[in-house]
Amino acid sequence: MRQISLRLNGVARTVEIEDQVLLVELVRSLGLTGTKVSCDTEVCGACTVLLDGRPVSACTTLALEADGRSVLTIEGLAKANQLHPLQQAFIDNFAFQCGFCTPGMILAAKALLDERPSPTAEEVRRWMEGNICRCTGYQSIVDAVLDAAGRRP
Amino acid sequence: MPAREDGDPVERTRFRVAGTEARRADGVAKVTGAARFTVDLSVPGMAHAVMVRSTRAHARILGIEREAAERMPGVLAVLAGADLVAAGLHPYYGHVVLDHPALAVGSVRYHGEPVALVVAETKLQAAEAADLVEVRYEDLPAVIDADEALRPGAPILHHERGQRVGDEGMDQGEGALEGNVCAIARVQWGDVDAAFAKAHLVVEGEYRYPMLYGYAMEPYNALAFFDQGDLVVYSTAQHVYMVRRDLARMFDLPLARVRVSAPYVGGGYGTKSYTKIEGACAMAAHLTGRAVKLDLSVEEAMLTTRSDSSHIRCRSAFDRDGLLLAREFDIVLNSGAYTDNSPLVNSKTANRCFGPYRIPSLRVVSRSVFTNTVPASSLRGFGAPQGNIGGELQMDEAAEKLGIDPVELRLRNLAGPGEAILPGKRPLDADLREDLRCLVASLEWPGTGGVSVGFGVSASDAGAYPTSTAAVRIHADDSATLFTGSTELGQGSRTVLCQIVAEELGLSLERVAIVGGDTGVVPYERTTGASRTTTVTGRAVQEACRDARRRVRELAAQNEKVDVAAVEDAPAGVRVKDRERSYGEVIEGWFGAGGEVLGHGSVRRGEGFAQMPPFWEIGCSGVRLSVDRETGVARVEKLVTVGDVGFAINPALVHGQDLGAATMGMGAALREELVYEGEQLVNPNVVDYRVPRFSDQPPEIDLMLAERHDGAGPFGAKGAGEGAGNTIGSSVAAAIGRAIGVFPHELPATPERVWRLLRERDERARR
Ligand code: FES
Ligand code: FES
Numbered sequence: 001m002r003q004i005s006l007r008l009n010g011v012a013r014t015v016e017i018e019d020q021v022l023l024v025e026l027v028r029s030l031g032l033t034g035t036k037v038s039c040d041t042e043v044c045g046a047c048t049v050l051l052d053g054r055p056v057s058a059c060t061t062l063a064l065e066a067d068g069r070s071v072l073t074i075e076g077l078a079k080a081n082q083l084h085p086l087q088q089a090f091i092d093n094f095a096f097q098c099g100f101c102t103p104g105m106i107l108a109a110k111a112l113l114d115e116r117p118s119p120t121a122e123e124v125r126r127w128m129e130g131n132i133c134r135c136t137g138y139q140s141i142v143d144a145v146l147d148a149a150g151r152r153p
Numbered sequence: 154m155p156a157r158e159d160g161d162p163v164e165r166t167r168f169r170v171a172g173t174e175a176r177r178a179d180g181v182a183k184v185t186g187a188a189r190f191t192v193d194l195s196v197p198g199m200a201h202a203v204m205v206r207s208t209r210a211h212a213r214i215l216g217i218e219r220e221a222a223e224r225m226p227g228v229l230a231v232l233a234g235a236d237l238v239a240a241g242l243h244p245y246y247g248h249v250v251l252d253h254p255a256l257a258v259g260s261v262r263y264h265g266e267p268v269a270l271v272v273a274e275t276k277l278q279a280a281e282a283a284d285l286v287e288v289r290y291e292d293l294p295a296v297i298d299a300d301e302a303l304r305p306g307a308p309i310l311h312h313e314r315g316q317r318v319g320d321e322g323m324d325q326g327e328g329a330l331e332g333n334v335c336a337i338a339r340v341q342w343g344d345v346d347a348a349f350a351k352a353h354l355v356v357e358g359e360y361r362y363p364m365l366y367g368y369a370m371e372p373y374n375a376l377a378f379f380d381q382g383d384l385v386v387y388s389t390a391q392h393v394y395m396v397r398r399d400l401a402r403m404f405d406l407p408l409a410r411v412r413v414s415a416p417y418v419g420g421g422y423g424t425k426s427y428t429k430i431e432g433a434c435a436m437a438a439h440l441t442g443r444a445v446k447l448d449l450s451v452e453e454a455m456l457t458t459r460s461d462s463s464h465i466r467c468r469s470a471f472d473r474d475g476l477l478l479a480r481e482f483d484i485v486l487n488s489g490a491y492t493d494n495s496p497l498v499n500s501k502t503a504n505r506c507f508g509p510y511r512i513p514s515l516r517v518v519s520r521s522v523f524t525n526t527v528p529a530s531s532l533r534g535f536g537a538p539q540g541n542i543g544g545e546l547q548m549d550e551a552a553e554k555l556g557i558d559p560v561e562l563r564l565r566n567l568a569g570p571g572e573a574i575l576p577g578k579r580p581l582d583a584d585l586r587e588d589l590r591c592l593v594a595s596l597e598w599p600g601t602g603g604v605s606v607g608f609g610v611s612a613s614d615a616g617a618y619p620t621s622t623a624a625v626r627i628h629a630d631d632s633a634t635l636f637t638g639s640t641e642l643g644q645g646s647r648t649v650l651c652q653i654v655a656e657e658l659g660l661s662l663e664r665v666a667i668v669g670g671d672t673g674v675v676p677y678e679r680t681t682g683a684s685r686t687t688t689v690t691g692r693a694v695q696e697a698c699r700d701a702r703r704r705v706r707e708l709a710a711q712n713e714k715v716d717v718a719a720v721e722d723a724p725a726g727v728r729v730k731d732r733e734r735s736y737g738e739v740i741e742g743w744f745g746a747g748g749e750v751l752g753h754g755s756v757r758r759g760e761g762f763a764q765m766p767p768f769w770e771i772g773c774s775g776v777r778l779s780v781d782r783e784t785g786v787a788r789v790e791k792l793v794t795v796g797d798v799g800f801a802i803n804p805a806l807v808h809g810q811d812l813g814a815a816t817m818g819m820g821a822a823l824r825e826e827l828v829y830e831g832e833q834l835v836n837p838n839v840v841d842y843r844v845p846r847f848s849d850q851p852p853e854i855d856l857m858l859a860e861r862h863d864g865a866g867p868f869g870a871k872g873a874g875e876g877a878g879n880t881i882g883s884s885v886a887a888a889i890g891r892a893i894g895v896f897p898h899e900l901p902a903t904p905e906r907v908w909r910l911l912r913e914r915d916e917r918a919r920r
Contacts, residue, residue, distance in 0.1 A: 033186070038370040074185065078185055092176070097642075097643030097809055098420040099188050100369075100419030129847050131847070133370075134817075
């Protein structure tokens with residue numbers, strides 16, 4: 001058992017964990033089940049969260065690595081019931097169906113837009129290559145990210 | 154009538170909500186992480202189960218050593234199939250044949266089959282203990298290939314057949330089921346032999362469509378517990394009512410005492426049709442007295458269900474003008490270790506392989522065959538892509554040999570609207586010739602400058618058996634709640650069904666709520682599959698709205714003391730004595746305080762759905778692609794789909810289905826395949842089994858809609874969801890064939906296969 005401190009969705013938290021606990025297990029055990037596990041081997045991106053603003057696969061990241069850092073999960077994105085522009089763009093562009101890939105997609109896209117506020121479609125595709133969606137065929141996701149880029153405050 | 158992006162403007166203005174791109178009813182939940190999937194559910198005191206899987210493809214189970222596992226910390230029980238039998242439970246499930254054990258009983262029939270279940274306080278404890286369970290086997294000869302399984306002397310998987318339990322809706326095929334034959338389907342008319350004898354041209358060949366893994370991103374999982382003797386199961390099931398029936402049988406419980414609920418489901422595509430792991434999970438709950446969660450990994454999901462692969466031998470006879478004289482198909486499906494849905498897949502393959510053409514003489518025999526491999530069941534469009542690869546590709550091959558343009562060849566042979574393509578079935582409710590013209594116009598047939606074009610058409614007997622019910626409650630504040638047994642898999646059923654309610658009741662979408670997918674709460678729905686929800690469930694929803702309106706008119710008549718004939722419907726209420734009354738006014742007027750009105754609607758095989766299928770699901774799609782001759786890599790440059798859906802109640806959702814289905818089809822056409830080497834899968838993970846990613850997306854996409862209001866569903870709608878994918882395999886193969894001068898007969902057309910075809914062709918040319 002070890003104690004770690006992190007900022008989780010903007011809130012300072014101290015938690016006791018076993019060394020081998022994965023970041024995805026930690027956040028899900030804290031009730032943040034928006035972060036999904038699919039491949040469990042860093043292939044699909046469903047478990048993407050932002051660690052100090054950078055996307056990581058929480059299924060292969062130890063919770064220990066979050067010590068002293070900030071973690072953003074999908075639950076932390078909307079501010080006071082106000083959807084983030086990416087979330088609104090995903091809704092407006094029908095950029096999901098089952099929604100299982102969506103939290104990871106949106107967070108991966110957020111990291112991109114934070115780094116490159118107006119990416120091209122090609123840049124979006126390249127950046128998102130590590131995120132799989134089995135439902136949509138991807139075009140609507142690219143559209144949503146570009147749409148969000150255009151409407152960022 | 155040409156296909157249009159936005160349908161007939163006049164028709165569209167008839168509606169307020171139907172036909173609009175209303176935002177998804179599950180939108181906010183899914184972008185905020187609030188949407189709860191089964192895998193997200195837990196209950197206090199929940200235990201966790203992990204499966205022990207067979208390391209043999211075919212073996213007798215001699216014994217299971219469980220003491221070491223049982224001694225591990227946190228372990229509650231180690232269960233085997235024999236325990237289920239000893240406890241008086243019925244371990245076998247199946248909606249067609251009861252032959253699939255929740256845990257193996259006596260023998261195992263494929264590598265990876267569940268043999269035992271370890272239940273522990275935590276998942277980690279269960280997993281660690283599972284490693285200590287030793288199973289002793291006596292190996293039996295195994296058979297992996299379906300053609301080999303048909304040979305005399307092949308190892309037999311099922312010496313005794315399970316009980317047949319399928320009802321009329323489960324088309325089980327016919328014929329004596331001997332050896333490893335799981336099901337036989339035949340379609341036949343005319344004098345085939347005579348037609349072939351007098352043909353101007355006969356094309357003949359063998360074709361193969363691969364074994365696929367659907368990869369719904371949420372792997373199969375379930376949570377089961379007993380509540381005062383009632384069995385409650387949350388699961389990733391598409392067809393909650395089908396699972397309820399299986400569980401009721403396994404536990405000897407009345408249907409009323411089994412509750413199956415599917416919250417949001419992380420992808421289905423048919424892979425979550427019918428019972429999977431619910432039985433094992435519920436039995437663990439029964440035998441331990443605890444709530445039990447069983448969630449599989451993706452690797453385990455790949456060992457649970459795959460699609461049937463096909464091996465087709467077929468020939469087509471044409472006259473001088475390119476008119477079809479006869480077709481003959483002999484199809485073998487590799488259906489894996491258990492029956493599951495393969496008899497239906499098989500009969501659909503038989504119905505779908507020859508295409509929506511005028512065919513004077515036809516003979517189809519399709520056999521579904523047991524092998525010692527992962528059991529096969531439904532996957533998007535089942536039967537259609539498996540059969541199309543032969544049926545459509547031979548149209549292209551014949552066109553080339555006859556020197557007739559392949560578009561023209563199809564136009565000459567396609568059945569027109571209202572024509573029968575299968576005797577006794579619903580006449581064709583689509584205009585395929587017009588669809589095809591739209592398709593090839595967008596594909597810029599015949600292609601130029603290194604880009605080649607492939608396309609195809611199909612019509613699938615879709616919709617499944619049309620039994621559906623729905624209920625609508627109108628509340629005293631003029632809002633309404635829809636209750637439906639249909640499951641939201643991502644296809645957008647909740648959105649479309651709410652649009653139908655809003656349209657019928659004259660309410661805004663914001664005033665319509667929906668409760669779905671829980672057999673304890675919602676009325677019966679046969680399945681959520683076969684693209685049926687909009688068409689069949691949609692009609693039940695419409696009926697429920699009309700029934701609720703009828704009830705409101707009755708109450709209004711009593712309130713106003715007039716004959717009910719004097720009450721008319723108003724847009725969102727009634728008109729009586731020259732005054733409009735809202736639903737709420739009528740309801741509160743009648744009850745005095747509070748109250749509501751309940752409407753019920755049902756659809757059965759009768760009335761508009763007397764003739765099967767409920768609708769023909771149209772496939773009309775194609776690609777422009779280029780092939781790198783050095784590497785054999787084929788790259789789709791443009792994808793075109795024509796969604797012939799009668800009327801798009803939500804065009805954005807139809808586009809989503811078409812592009813999603815086509816993308817899956819492209820994955821299967823170019824890359825995806827489950828590969829057996831020896832008795833084991835060599836690629837049972839999503840690293841080696843690669844599905845399409847962002848970089849595989851075609852640079853250009855054109856998703857068209859054809860709206861002719863010719864469907865039997867609400868407002869003339871027909872189903873979508875499978876069609877666009879059904880014709881992609883043969884389209885890609887045809888386009889590659891035109892690029893390299895030889896048609897690939899086996900999918901996926903991997904770079905290696907394409908390169909090999911190129912080399913063989915070059916060698917032939919040199920000789
Ligand atoms: S679940 Fe972590 S990358 Fe797939
Ligand atoms: S929306 Fe289903 S996997 Fe992306």
